[in-house]
Amino acid sequence: MATKTTENNTTSSSAEKKMQVDNANVNEKEMKDAPLHKFFVDALKDIYYAEHKLVDALQTMHDAATTEELKDAFEDHQLQTKKHISRLDKVFKLIDETPEQKKCEAMDGLIKEGEEIIKSTEEGTMTRDAALIIAAQKVEHYEIASYGGLAQLAITMGHDKAADLLEKILQEEEDTDYNLTEIAETSINFDAEQED
Incomplete structure (x- = not known):
């Protein structure tokens, strides 16, 4: 029974x-005509632009970094960012939209701030590396907020496969943020504090 x-x-x-x-x-x-869907697509275009811009910015940060550990972290994140762009291409395809970039003022501002940090810190110092980590984490936090929100919107609208891809990117962004914290706390911040 x-x-x-x-x-x-x-x-x-x-x-x-x-x-x-x-x-x-x-x-x-x-x-397709719903305001939430339009907002979702607009936000995807925004982060798509941001990821493209970040590829070049990470190269600049890599070149400006002092320690090999931080250089490696920026190089790894640059490769990961290229994978994120590829995943975003798939997300656009899954929701039957054309991959397109929309200027992201937030990412442009964060990248500009990173460039200012490079100009205002001395080359070859731990202070520069500490400042670069903070600049990179600001970018990570922007991406974490963006992907977290996008993943939830995808779930709400029933785009489960797109949500899975966005959640995977989100997890990798969170891991990168954690790794940057580890690098800072292990040595760079302490070494920077000793500099004159």
Whole structure:
């Protein structure tokens, strides 16, 4: 008897899922014109631009860094950023939109701030590396906020595969932020504090 009840529950659960999928398909046609979908696409274009700009900015930060450990971290993040761009291409495809960049004032400002840090700190110092880590973490926090919000919007709108990709990027951004903190706390901040 218990087996029969389980089978009935499974059948009814499958029917509910099918109905939900059917509803999602119906809503998807209307979703293109929905304000939330338009905002989501706009925000994707914004972070797509930001990631493209970051590839070059990370090279600049790499070249300006003093320690090999920080140079390696910037190089790793640059490679990761290129993968993020590729994943964003897939997200656009999954929601049937053309990958397109929209100028991101926030990322432009963060990159400009990083360039100012390089100009205002002495080459070859731990102070510069400490400042570069802070600049890089500001970028990471912007990306974490962006991807966290985008992933939740994707889930809300039923774009589950896109949400999975966005959540994967989010996790990698959080890992990068953590690694930068580790580098700072292990030696760079202490060494910077000793400089005259």
